Amino acid sequence: MKYLLLKHYRGGPTPVVDFPPLDRWEPKEVDAHIQFMQDFAARLQESGEFVDGQALAPEGAFVRYDGEGRPPVTDGPFAETKDLIAGWMVIDVESWDRAVELAGELSAAPGPGGKPIYEWLEVRPFLSAPPTVTVDCH
Amino acid sequence: MNESLLRELVPAVIGVLVRRGADFASAEDAVQDALIRALERWADDPPRDPKAWLTTVAWRKFLDATRADASRRGRELAVDAEPPAGPVPASDDTLRLYFLCAHPTLAPSSAVALTLRAVGGLTTRQIATAYLVPESTMAQRISRAKRRIAQLPLDQPGDLGTVLRVLYLVFNEGYSGDVDLAAEAIRLARQLVALTDEPEVSGLLALMLLHHARRASRTGPGGRLMPLAEQDRSRWDTVLISEAVVILQAALARDELGEYQAQAAIAALHADARSTAETDWVQIVEWYDELLRLTGSPVVRLNRAVAVGEADGPGAGLAALADVSPSVPRHAAVSAYLHERAGDPELAAELYAEASRAASSVAERDHLTREAARVRRRPG
Numbered sequence: 001m002k003y004l005l006l007k008h009y010r011g012g013p014t015p016v017v018d019f020p021p022l023d024r025w026e027p028k029e030v031d032a033h034i035q036f037m038q039d040f041a042a043r044l045q046e047s048g049e050f051v052d053g054q055a056l057a058p059e060g061a062f063v064r065y066d067g068e069g070r071p072p073v074t075d076g077p078f079a080e081t082k083d084l085i086a087g088w089m090v091i092d093v094e095s096w097d098r099a100v101e102l103a104g105e106l107s108a109a110p111g112p113g114g115k116p117i118y119e120w121l122e123v124r125p126f127l128s129a130p131p132t133v134t135v136d137c138h
Numbered sequence: 139m140n141e142s143l144l145r146e147l148v149p150a151v152i153g154v155l156v157r158r159g160a161d162f163a164s165a166e167d168a169v170q171d172a173l174i175r176a177l178e179r180w181a182d183d184p185p186r187d188p189k190a191w192l193t194t195v196a197w198r199k200f201l202d203a204t205r206a207d208a209s210r211r212g213r214e215l216a217v218d219a220e221p222p223a224g225p226v227p228a229s230d231d232t233l234r235l236y237f238l239c240a241h242p243t244l245a246p247s248s249a250v251a252l253t254l255r256a257v258g259g260l261t262t263r264q265i266a267t268a269y270l271v272p273e274s275t276m277a278q279r280i281s282r283a284k285r286r287i288a289q290l291p292l293d294q295p296g297d298l299g300t301v302l303r304v305l306y307l308v309f310n311e312g313y314s315g316d317v318d319l320a321a322e323a324i325r326l327a328r329q330l331v332a333l334t335d336e337p338e339v340s341g342l343l344a345l346m347l348l349h350h351a352r353r354a355s356r357t358g359p360g361g362r363l364m365p366l367a368e369q370d371r372s373r374w375d376t377v378l379i380s381e382a383v384v385i386l387q388a389a390l391a392r393d394e395l396g397e398y399q400a401q402a403a404i405a406a407l408h409a410d411a412r413s414t415a416e417t418d419w420v421q422i423v424e425w426y427d428e429l430l431r432l433t434g435s436p437v438v439r440l441n442r443a444v445a446v447g448e449a450d451g452p453g454a455g456l457a458a459l460a461d462v463s464p465s466v467p468r469h470a471a472v473s474a475y476l477h478e479r480a481g482d483p484e485l486a487a488e489l490y491a492e493a494s495r496a497a498s499s500v501a502e503r504d505h506l507t508r509e510a511a512r513v514r515r516r517p518g
Contacts, residue, residue, distance in 0.1 A: 002270075045274060045275060045278060046278055047278065047282065048248070048275050048276065048277075048278040048279025048280075048282055049275070049279075050271075050272065050274075050275050051270075051271050051272065051275065052272075092247070092269070092271050092275070094245050094246065094247060125498070127497065127498065127499055127500045127503060128270070128499065128500075129498035129499045129502075130310050130311045130312055130499065
Protein backbone atom coordinates (compact mmCIF):
# COMPACT_ATOMS: atom_id res chain seq x y z
CA MET A 1 0.00 0.00 0.00
CA LYS A 2 1.36 3.36 -0.98
CA TYR A 3 1.16 6.43 1.22
CA LEU A 4 2.14 10.04 0.78
CA LEU A 5 3.98 11.72 3.65
CA LEU A 6 3.37 15.38 3.05
CA LYS A 7 5.56 18.07 4.55
CA HIS A 8 4.23 21.61 4.87
CA TYR A 9 5.95 24.97 5.10
CA ARG A 10 2.74 26.29 6.59
CA GLY A 11 -0.69 25.01 7.40
CA GLY A 12 -1.84 21.98 9.36
CA PRO A 13 -2.30 21.82 13.11
CA THR A 14 -0.57 24.32 15.39
CA PRO A 15 3.13 23.47 15.73
CA VAL A 16 4.05 21.82 19.02
CA VAL A 17 7.49 23.41 19.15
CA ASP A 18 8.00 27.02 18.14
CA PHE A 19 11.16 27.27 16.06
CA PRO A 20 12.48 29.84 13.58
CA PRO A 21 12.59 29.07 9.83
CA LEU A 22 15.44 26.89 8.62
CA ASP A 23 17.46 29.84 7.31
CA ARG A 24 17.85 31.21 10.84
CA TRP A 25 19.33 27.99 12.24
CA GLU A 26 23.03 27.39 12.87
CA PRO A 27 24.65 25.94 9.71
CA LYS A 28 25.49 22.72 11.53
CA GLU A 29 21.86 22.43 12.65
CA VAL A 30 20.76 22.79 9.05
CA ASP A 31 23.29 20.13 8.05
CA ALA A 32 22.06 17.79 10.77
CA HIS A 33 18.46 18.28 9.66
CA ILE A 34 19.25 17.57 6.00
CA GLN A 35 21.42 14.61 6.94
CA PHE A 36 18.53 13.19 8.98
CA MET A 37 16.22 13.43 5.95
CA GLN A 38 18.78 11.73 3.70
CA ASP A 39 19.42 8.98 6.23
CA PHE A 40 15.70 8.42 6.58
CA ALA A 41 15.29 8.04 2.82
CA ALA A 42 18.32 5.73 2.66
CA ARG A 43 16.88 3.59 5.42
CA LEU A 44 13.60 3.26 3.51
CA GLN A 45 15.49 2.31 0.37
CA GLU A 46 17.27 -0.36 2.33
CA SER A 47 14.03 -1.70 3.79
CA GLY A 48 12.39 -1.83 0.35
CA GLU A 49 9.75 0.74 1.26
CA PHE A 50 10.96 3.82 -0.61
CA VAL A 51 9.13 5.01 -3.72
CA ASP A 52 9.84 8.69 -4.17
CA GLY A 53 10.88 11.84 -2.36
CA GLN A 54 10.76 15.39 -3.66
CA ALA A 55 11.08 18.88 -2.28
CA LEU A 56 9.19 21.90 -3.58
CA ALA A 57 10.23 25.53 -3.73
CA PRO A 58 7.99 27.81 -1.70
CA GLU A 59 7.46 30.00 -4.75
CA GLY A 60 4.81 29.26 -7.36
CA ALA A 61 1.33 30.31 -8.34
CA PHE A 62 -2.23 29.12 -8.79
CA VAL A 63 -3.12 28.80 -12.47
CA ARG A 64 -6.45 28.36 -14.18
CA TYR A 65 -8.10 28.30 -17.62
CA ASP A 66 -9.63 31.61 -18.64
CA GLY A 67 -11.65 30.75 -21.73
CA GLU A 68 -10.96 29.91 -25.37
CA GLY A 69 -8.07 31.85 -26.93
CA ARG A 70 -7.09 33.56 -23.70
CA PRO A 71 -3.90 32.95 -21.74
CA PRO A 72 -4.24 31.15 -18.41
CA VAL A 73 -4.81 33.31 -15.38
CA THR A 74 -2.24 33.13 -12.60
CA ASP A 75 -2.67 34.03 -8.97
CA GLY A 76 0.47 34.21 -6.90
CA PRO A 77 2.77 34.29 -5.08
CA PHE A 78 0.98 32.37 -2.39
CA ALA A 79 -0.55 34.36 0.44
CA GLU A 80 1.21 34.05 3.80
CA THR A 81 -1.82 32.48 5.40
CA LYS A 82 -2.27 29.64 2.91
CA ASP A 83 -1.40 26.03 3.43
CA LEU A 84 1.91 25.52 1.65
CA ILE A 85 3.41 22.17 0.71
CA ALA A 86 7.17 21.82 1.15
CA GLY A 87 7.68 18.35 -0.24
CA TRP A 88 6.74 14.75 0.07
CA MET A 89 7.88 11.23 0.41
CA VAL A 90 6.02 8.29 -1.11
CA ILE A 91 6.33 4.99 0.72
CA ASP A 92 5.09 1.49 -0.09
CA VAL A 93 4.40 -0.35 3.17
CA GLU A 94 2.37 -3.22 4.58
CA SER A 95 -0.13 -1.20 6.59
CA TRP A 96 -1.46 2.16 7.75
CA ASP A 97 0.19 1.52 11.11
CA ARG A 98 3.58 1.19 9.47
CA ALA A 99 2.99 4.43 7.53
CA VAL A 100 2.14 6.23 10.79
CA GLU A 101 5.20 4.72 12.48
CA LEU A 102 7.47 6.01 9.71
CA ALA A 103 5.84 9.44 9.65
CA GLY A 104 6.41 9.61 13.40
CA GLU A 105 10.11 8.90 12.88
CA LEU A 106 10.41 11.48 10.12
CA SER A 107 8.69 14.05 12.31
CA ALA A 108 11.48 13.70 14.87
CA ALA A 109 13.97 15.41 12.52
CA PRO A 110 16.36 17.57 14.54
CA GLY A 111 16.00 21.35 14.69
CA PRO A 112 17.72 24.12 16.65
CA GLY A 113 19.85 22.73 19.45
CA GLY A 114 19.61 19.28 17.87
CA LYS A 115 16.17 18.76 19.41
CA PRO A 116 13.30 17.16 17.48
CA ILE A 117 11.02 19.70 15.81
CA TYR A 118 7.85 17.61 16.35
CA GLU A 119 6.75 18.62 12.87
CA TRP A 120 3.19 17.71 11.79
CA LEU A 121 3.27 15.51 8.68
CA GLU A 122 0.22 14.70 6.63
CA VAL A 123 -0.22 10.99 5.81
CA ARG A 124 -2.51 10.13 2.90
CA PRO A 125 -3.26 6.75 1.33
CA PHE A 126 -3.00 6.43 -2.46
CA LEU A 127 -6.11 5.28 -4.31
CA SER A 128 -4.02 2.56 -5.83
CA ALA A 129 -5.54 -0.63 -4.46
CA PRO A 130 -6.12 -3.15 -7.23
CA PRO A 131 -9.78 -3.30 -8.22
CA THR A 132 -10.57 -6.49 -6.35
CA VAL A 133 -12.67 -9.05 -8.12
CA THR A 134 -15.01 -9.31 -5.15
CA VAL A 135 -16.54 -6.05 -6.37
CA ASP A 136 -17.55 -8.11 -9.33
CA CYS A 137 -20.03 -10.12 -7.28
CA HIS A 138 -22.57 -7.36 -7.01
CA MET B 139 12.09 -19.53 -27.58
CA ASN B 140 9.76 -17.04 -26.02
CA GLU B 141 10.12 -15.37 -22.68
CA SER B 142 7.50 -17.37 -20.83
CA LEU B 143 9.13 -20.68 -21.78
CA LEU B 144 12.42 -19.30 -20.53
CA ARG B 145 10.80 -18.23 -17.26
CA GLU B 146 9.43 -21.72 -16.70
CA LEU B 147 12.99 -23.01 -16.46
CA VAL B 148 13.94 -20.71 -13.59
CA PRO B 149 12.73 -22.69 -10.55
CA ALA B 150 14.21 -25.93 -11.92
CA VAL B 151 17.60 -24.32 -12.49
CA ILE B 152 17.58 -22.81 -8.99
CA GLY B 153 16.87 -26.35 -7.78
CA VAL B 154 19.88 -27.72 -9.67
CA LEU B 155 22.18 -25.12 -8.16
CA VAL B 156 20.87 -25.75 -4.65
CA ARG B 157 21.41 -29.49 -5.09
CA ARG B 158 24.96 -28.79 -6.19
CA GLY B 159 25.55 -27.10 -2.87
CA ALA B 160 24.65 -23.48 -3.45
CA ASP B 161 22.61 -21.73 -0.77
CA PHE B 162 19.19 -20.58 -1.94
CA ALA B 163 19.91 -16.84 -1.85
CA SER B 164 23.09 -17.09 -3.95
CA ALA B 165 21.56 -19.64 -6.32
CA GLU B 166 18.58 -17.40 -6.88
CA ASP B 167 20.80 -14.38 -7.57
CA ALA B 168 22.93 -16.38 -10.00
CA VAL B 169 19.90 -17.64 -11.91
CA GLN B 170 18.48 -14.12 -12.07
CA ASP B 171 21.79 -12.93 -13.59
CA ALA B 172 21.72 -15.79 -16.08
CA LEU B 173 18.09 -15.02 -16.90
CA ILE B 174 18.88 -11.39 -17.67
CA ARG B 175 21.78 -12.54 -19.87
CA ALA B 176 19.47 -14.96 -21.65
CA LEU B 177 16.87 -12.25 -22.26
CA GLU B 178 19.57 -10.10 -23.87
CA ARG B 179 21.09 -12.84 -26.00
CA TRP B 180 18.53 -15.44 -26.91
CA ALA B 181 16.46 -13.27 -29.19
CA ASP B 182 19.24 -13.44 -31.81
CA ASP B 183 20.87 -16.71 -30.92
CA PRO B 184 18.75 -19.15 -28.91
CA PRO B 185 20.65 -22.18 -27.59
CA ARG B 186 19.71 -25.71 -28.53
CA ASP B 187 19.28 -26.81 -24.93
CA PRO B 188 17.97 -23.76 -23.04
CA LYS B 189 17.95 -25.43 -19.64
CA ALA B 190 21.55 -26.62 -19.96
CA TRP B 191 22.61 -23.15 -21.11
CA LEU B 192 20.84 -21.46 -18.22
CA THR B 193 22.26 -23.96 -15.72
CA THR B 194 25.82 -23.56 -17.02
CA VAL B 195 25.71 -19.78 -17.04
CA ALA B 196 24.00 -19.60 -13.64
CA TRP B 197 26.49 -22.03 -12.10
CA ARG B 198 29.40 -20.01 -13.50
CA LYS B 199 27.88 -16.81 -12.09
CA PHE B 200 27.44 -18.52 -8.75
CA LEU B 201 31.07 -19.70 -8.69
CA ASP B 202 32.32 -16.25 -9.69
CA ALA B 203 30.27 -14.58 -6.97
CA THR B 204 31.32 -17.13 -4.35
CA ARG B 205 35.00 -16.88 -5.33
CA ALA B 206 34.87 -13.10 -5.19
CA ASP B 207 33.18 -13.34 -1.83
CA ALA B 208 35.65 -15.93 -0.55
CA SER B 209 38.67 -13.93 -1.68
CA ARG B 210 37.21 -10.84 -0.05
CA ARG B 211 36.99 -12.73 3.18
CA GLY B 212 40.29 -14.52 2.57
CA ARG B 213 38.75 -17.94 2.91
CA GLU B 214 38.93 -21.08 0.80
CA LEU B 215 36.12 -21.87 -1.56
CA ALA B 216 34.18 -24.74 -0.05
CA VAL B 217 31.95 -25.60 -2.97
CA ASP B 218 32.91 -28.36 -5.37
CA ALA B 219 33.11 -27.32 -8.97
CA GLU B 220 30.85 -30.00 -10.41
CA PRO B 221 29.21 -32.23 -7.83
CA PRO B 222 26.79 -34.82 -9.16
CA ALA B 223 23.12 -33.99 -9.25
CA GLY B 224 21.24 -35.58 -6.35
CA PRO B 225 18.43 -38.08 -6.68
CA VAL B 226 15.73 -35.54 -5.79
CA PRO B 227 13.24 -34.99 -8.62
CA ALA B 228 13.06 -31.46 -9.98
CA SER B 229 9.33 -31.21 -9.21
CA ASP B 230 10.07 -31.47 -5.47
CA ASP B 231 12.59 -28.66 -5.80
CA THR B 232 10.02 -26.43 -7.45
CA LEU B 233 7.36 -27.19 -4.86
CA ARG B 234 9.84 -26.43 -2.11
CA LEU B 235 10.51 -23.08 -3.77
CA TYR B 236 6.81 -22.18 -3.64
CA PHE B 237 6.76 -22.88 0.09
CA LEU B 238 10.01 -21.06 0.76
CA CYS B 239 9.11 -17.91 -1.20
CA ALA B 240 5.67 -17.65 0.42
CA HIS B 241 6.93 -18.50 3.87
CA PRO B 242 4.59 -17.29 6.65
CA THR B 243 7.40 -15.28 8.26
CA LEU B 244 7.53 -13.00 5.21
CA ALA B 245 5.33 -9.92 4.82
CA PRO B 246 2.86 -10.39 1.94
CA SER B 247 4.55 -7.87 -0.37
CA SER B 248 7.92 -9.59 0.15
CA ALA B 249 6.47 -13.05 -0.43
CA VAL B 250 4.82 -11.82 -3.61
CA ALA B 251 8.05 -10.29 -4.93
CA LEU B 252 10.18 -13.31 -4.11
CA THR B 253 7.66 -15.74 -5.58
CA LEU B 254 7.47 -13.76 -8.81
CA ARG B 255 11.24 -13.74 -9.12
CA ALA B 256 12.30 -17.21 -7.99
CA VAL B 257 9.25 -19.24 -9.03
CA GLY B 258 7.87 -17.00 -11.76
CA GLY B 259 11.23 -16.17 -13.33
CA LEU B 260 10.46 -12.47 -13.66
CA THR B 261 13.24 -9.92 -13.49
CA THR B 262 13.45 -7.45 -10.63
CA ARG B 263 12.76 -4.66 -13.10
CA GLN B 264 9.58 -6.31 -14.35
CA ILE B 265 8.31 -6.82 -10.81
CA ALA B 266 9.19 -3.23 -9.85
CA THR B 267 7.38 -1.89 -12.89
CA ALA B 268 4.31 -3.98 -12.17
CA TYR B 269 4.13 -2.70 -8.59
CA LEU B 270 5.13 0.87 -9.48
CA VAL B 271 8.13 1.13 -7.20
CA PRO B 272 11.78 1.88 -8.09
CA GLU B 273 13.83 -1.12 -9.16
CA SER B 274 16.30 -0.51 -6.29
CA THR B 275 13.43 -0.67 -3.79
CA MET B 276 12.20 -3.96 -5.22
CA ALA B 277 15.75 -5.36 -5.24
CA GLN B 278 16.09 -4.48 -1.55
CA ARG B 279 12.72 -6.00 -0.73
CA ILE B 280 13.76 -9.24 -2.40
CA SER B 281 17.20 -9.45 -0.81
CA ARG B 282 15.76 -8.70 2.63
CA ALA B 283 13.19 -11.45 2.14
CA LYS B 284 15.98 -13.85 1.17
CA ARG B 285 18.03 -12.92 4.21
CA ARG B 286 14.97 -13.50 6.33
CA ILE B 287 14.37 -17.02 5.07
CA ALA B 288 18.09 -17.89 4.88
CA GLN B 289 18.01 -19.28 8.42
CA LEU B 290 15.00 -21.50 7.81
CA PRO B 291 15.51 -25.22 7.42
CA LEU B 292 14.64 -26.24 3.88
CA ASP B 293 13.14 -29.60 4.67
CA GLN B 294 10.20 -28.52 6.81
CA PRO B 295 6.69 -28.95 5.49
CA GLY B 296 5.45 -25.73 3.93
CA ASP B 297 2.25 -23.83 4.51
CA LEU B 298 0.06 -24.28 1.46
CA GLY B 299 -2.42 -21.69 2.73
CA THR B 300 0.09 -18.85 2.48
CA VAL B 301 1.23 -20.03 -0.96
CA LEU B 302 -2.36 -19.85 -2.20
CA ARG B 303 -2.86 -16.43 -0.62
CA VAL B 304 0.28 -15.13 -2.30
CA LEU B 305 -0.84 -16.42 -5.71
CA TYR B 306 -4.28 -14.88 -5.23
CA LEU B 307 -2.69 -11.55 -4.28
CA VAL B 308 -0.66 -11.65 -7.49
CA PHE B 309 -3.78 -12.51 -9.47
CA ASN B 310 -5.75 -9.62 -8.00
CA GLU B 311 -3.03 -7.16 -8.96
CA GLY B 312 -4.17 -7.69 -12.55
CA TYR B 313 -2.36 -6.06 -15.38
CA SER B 314 0.13 -3.26 -15.04
CA GLY B 315 3.42 -2.57 -16.74
CA ASP B 316 4.50 -5.12 -19.31
CA VAL B 317 3.66 -8.14 -17.19
CA ASP B 318 0.21 -9.63 -16.98
CA LEU B 319 0.23 -10.62 -13.32
CA ALA B 320 -3.19 -12.28 -13.50
CA ALA B 321 -1.97 -14.55 -16.28
CA GLU B 322 1.25 -15.16 -14.37
CA ALA B 323 -0.70 -16.14 -11.23
CA ILE B 324 -2.74 -18.57 -13.32
CA ARG B 325 0.42 -20.09 -14.77
CA LEU B 326 1.90 -20.53 -11.29
CA ALA B 327 -1.37 -22.01 -9.99
CA ARG B 328 -1.50 -24.47 -12.90
CA GLN B 329 2.04 -25.54 -12.13
CA LEU B 330 1.17 -25.92 -8.45
CA VAL B 331 -1.83 -28.08 -9.32
CA ALA B 332 0.54 -30.36 -11.22
CA LEU B 333 2.91 -30.53 -8.23
CA THR B 334 0.38 -31.15 -5.46
CA ASP B 335 -2.69 -33.20 -4.85
CA GLU B 336 -4.82 -30.73 -2.93
CA PRO B 337 -8.39 -29.81 -3.92
CA GLU B 338 -7.92 -26.26 -2.62
CA VAL B 339 -5.16 -25.65 -5.17
CA SER B 340 -7.59 -26.70 -7.89
CA GLY B 341 -10.23 -24.52 -6.24
CA LEU B 342 -7.95 -21.50 -6.48
CA LEU B 343 -7.08 -22.24 -10.10
CA ALA B 344 -10.77 -22.60 -10.97
CA LEU B 345 -11.56 -19.34 -9.17
CA MET B 346 -8.84 -17.48 -11.06
CA LEU B 347 -9.94 -18.91 -14.41
CA LEU B 348 -13.56 -17.95 -13.77
CA HIS B 349 -12.62 -14.37 -12.88
CA HIS B 350 -10.16 -14.21 -15.75
CA ALA B 351 -12.86 -15.35 -18.16
CA ARG B 352 -14.81 -12.20 -17.32
CA ARG B 353 -11.87 -9.83 -17.48
CA ALA B 354 -12.66 -8.28 -20.86
CA SER B 355 -16.16 -7.37 -19.72
CA ARG B 356 -15.19 -6.11 -16.28
CA THR B 357 -14.02 -2.72 -17.52
CA GLY B 358 -15.77 -0.43 -19.95
CA PRO B 359 -14.53 2.56 -21.98
CA GLY B 360 -11.79 4.53 -20.24
CA GLY B 361 -11.21 1.75 -17.74
CA ARG B 362 -14.53 2.29 -15.99
CA LEU B 363 -15.64 -0.47 -13.70
CA MET B 364 -18.57 -2.52 -15.01
CA PRO B 365 -20.63 -4.23 -12.30
CA LEU B 366 -21.61 -7.82 -12.91
CA ALA B 367 -25.21 -6.90 -13.73
CA GLU B 368 -24.08 -4.63 -16.58
CA GLN B 369 -21.37 -6.83 -18.06
CA ASP B 370 -21.69 -7.98 -21.64
CA ARG B 371 -21.86 -11.71 -20.99
CA SER B 372 -21.24 -12.54 -24.63
CA ARG B 373 -17.65 -11.38 -24.02
CA TRP B 374 -17.05 -13.94 -21.30
CA ASP B 375 -14.49 -16.54 -22.30
CA THR B 376 -16.52 -19.75 -22.43
CA VAL B 377 -13.46 -21.94 -23.02
CA LEU B 378 -11.89 -20.78 -19.76
CA ILE B 379 -15.22 -21.14 -17.95
CA SER B 380 -15.67 -24.74 -19.16
CA GLU B 381 -12.14 -25.61 -18.14
CA ALA B 382 -12.66 -24.06 -14.71
CA VAL B 383 -15.92 -25.92 -14.15
CA VAL B 384 -14.29 -29.28 -14.95
CA ILE B 385 -11.42 -28.52 -12.56
CA LEU B 386 -13.82 -27.36 -9.85
CA GLN B 387 -16.13 -30.38 -10.16
CA ALA B 388 -13.20 -32.76 -9.83
CA ALA B 389 -12.03 -30.87 -6.74
CA LEU B 390 -15.48 -30.79 -5.12
CA ALA B 391 -15.85 -34.53 -5.72
CA ARG B 392 -12.96 -35.04 -3.32
CA ASP B 393 -15.25 -33.81 -0.55
CA GLU B 394 -12.65 -31.65 1.17
CA LEU B 395 -14.26 -28.26 0.87
CA GLY B 396 -12.19 -25.15 1.40
CA GLU B 397 -12.60 -21.43 0.91
CA TYR B 398 -11.24 -21.30 -2.63
CA GLN B 399 -13.49 -24.11 -3.83
CA ALA B 400 -16.50 -22.37 -2.25
CA GLN B 401 -15.59 -19.04 -3.87
CA ALA B 402 -15.07 -20.79 -7.19
CA ALA B 403 -18.49 -22.43 -6.83
CA ILE B 404 -20.06 -18.99 -6.42
CA ALA B 405 -18.13 -17.64 -9.41
CA ALA B 406 -19.20 -20.69 -11.44
CA LEU B 407 -22.87 -20.06 -10.68
CA HIS B 408 -22.46 -16.50 -11.96
CA ALA B 409 -20.65 -17.76 -15.03
CA ASP B 410 -23.46 -20.19 -15.71
CA ALA B 411 -26.21 -17.55 -15.77
CA ARG B 412 -27.29 -15.53 -18.79
CA SER B 413 -28.26 -12.53 -16.63
CA THR B 414 -28.44 -11.51 -12.98
CA ALA B 415 -32.17 -12.27 -13.09
CA GLU B 416 -31.49 -15.83 -14.24
CA THR B 417 -28.80 -16.39 -11.63
CA ASP B 418 -29.36 -19.12 -9.05
CA TRP B 419 -29.13 -16.77 -6.08
CA VAL B 420 -30.58 -19.29 -3.64
CA GLN B 421 -27.69 -21.64 -4.31
CA ILE B 422 -25.24 -18.75 -4.15
CA VAL B 423 -26.53 -17.89 -0.66
CA GLU B 424 -25.99 -21.52 0.35
CA TRP B 425 -22.38 -21.33 -0.86
CA TYR B 426 -21.90 -18.10 1.08
CA ASP B 427 -23.17 -19.92 4.16
CA GLU B 428 -20.51 -22.58 3.58
CA LEU B 429 -17.88 -19.93 3.00
CA LEU B 430 -18.89 -18.14 6.18
CA ARG B 431 -18.65 -21.39 8.11
CA LEU B 432 -15.15 -21.97 6.67
CA THR B 433 -13.75 -18.48 7.13
CA GLY B 434 -15.94 -16.50 9.54
CA SER B 435 -14.86 -13.54 7.46
CA PRO B 436 -16.85 -10.29 7.80
CA VAL B 437 -16.20 -9.61 4.10
CA VAL B 438 -17.95 -12.87 3.25
CA ARG B 439 -20.83 -11.84 5.50
CA LEU B 440 -21.08 -8.58 3.57
CA ASN B 441 -21.11 -10.29 0.17
CA ARG B 442 -23.63 -12.77 1.49
CA ALA B 443 -25.99 -9.87 2.27
CA VAL B 444 -25.91 -8.91 -1.41
CA ALA B 445 -26.79 -12.46 -2.44
CA VAL B 446 -29.58 -12.61 0.14
CA GLY B 447 -30.91 -9.34 -1.29
CA GLU B 448 -31.09 -10.95 -4.73
CA ALA B 449 -32.54 -14.24 -3.51
CA ASP B 450 -35.13 -12.97 -1.03
CA GLY B 451 -35.52 -9.28 -1.80
CA PRO B 452 -33.79 -6.11 -0.59
CA GLY B 453 -35.55 -6.19 2.79
CA ALA B 454 -34.00 -9.56 3.57
CA GLY B 455 -30.67 -8.29 2.26
CA LEU B 456 -30.80 -5.30 4.61
CA ALA B 457 -31.68 -7.61 7.49
CA ALA B 458 -28.61 -9.71 6.64
CA LEU B 459 -26.54 -6.54 6.39
CA ALA B 460 -27.55 -5.61 9.95
CA ASP B 461 -25.24 -8.42 11.12
CA VAL B 462 -22.23 -6.88 9.39
CA SER B 463 -20.08 -4.30 11.10
CA PRO B 464 -20.19 -0.93 9.29
CA SER B 465 -16.40 -0.84 9.53
CA VAL B 466 -16.09 -3.61 6.92
CA PRO B 467 -14.79 -2.14 3.66
CA ARG B 468 -17.56 -1.54 1.07
CA HIS B 469 -20.30 -1.75 3.69
CA ALA B 470 -21.70 1.60 2.54
CA ALA B 471 -21.65 0.51 -1.12
CA VAL B 472 -23.66 -2.63 -0.34
CA SER B 473 -26.03 -0.68 1.87
CA ALA B 474 -26.53 1.88 -0.93
CA TYR B 475 -27.35 -0.84 -3.44
CA LEU B 476 -29.87 -2.55 -1.15
CA HIS B 477 -31.53 0.72 -0.14
CA GLU B 478 -31.87 1.72 -3.77
CA ARG B 479 -33.57 -1.58 -4.54
CA ALA B 480 -35.75 -1.14 -1.48
CA GLY B 481 -37.04 2.14 -2.99
CA ASP B 482 -35.08 4.73 -1.02
CA PRO B 483 -33.04 6.62 -3.63
CA GLU B 484 -32.22 9.55 -1.37
CA LEU B 485 -30.60 7.40 1.28
CA ALA B 486 -28.98 5.30 -1.46
CA ALA B 487 -27.42 8.39 -3.03
CA GLU B 488 -26.02 9.50 0.32
CA LEU B 489 -24.60 6.04 0.92
CA TYR B 490 -23.08 5.80 -2.56
CA ALA B 491 -21.40 9.16 -1.98
CA GLU B 492 -20.15 7.98 1.42
CA ALA B 493 -18.88 4.77 -0.18
CA SER B 494 -17.03 6.71 -2.89
CA ARG B 495 -15.16 8.66 -0.24
CA ALA B 496 -14.05 5.40 1.37
CA ALA B 497 -13.03 3.70 -1.90
CA SER B 498 -9.50 2.37 -2.14
CA SER B 499 -9.03 2.65 -5.89
CA VAL B 500 -9.76 5.26 -8.51
CA ALA B 501 -11.93 2.94 -10.61
CA GLU B 502 -14.05 2.05 -7.60
CA ARG B 503 -14.33 5.67 -6.45
CA ASP B 504 -15.42 6.81 -9.92
CA HIS B 505 -17.94 3.99 -10.21
CA LEU B 506 -19.53 4.83 -6.86
CA THR B 507 -19.57 8.55 -7.66
CA ARG B 508 -21.42 7.76 -10.91
CA GLU B 509 -23.86 5.58 -8.99
CA ALA B 510 -24.57 8.42 -6.55
CA ALA B 511 -25.12 10.84 -9.44
CA ARG B 512 -27.35 8.34 -11.28
CA VAL B 513 -29.56 7.67 -8.26
CA ARG B 514 -29.90 11.39 -7.51
CA ARG B 515 -30.99 12.16 -11.07
CA ARG B 516 -33.65 9.50 -11.19
CA PRO B 517 -37.06 11.15 -11.32
CA GLY B 518 -38.43 10.30 -7.97
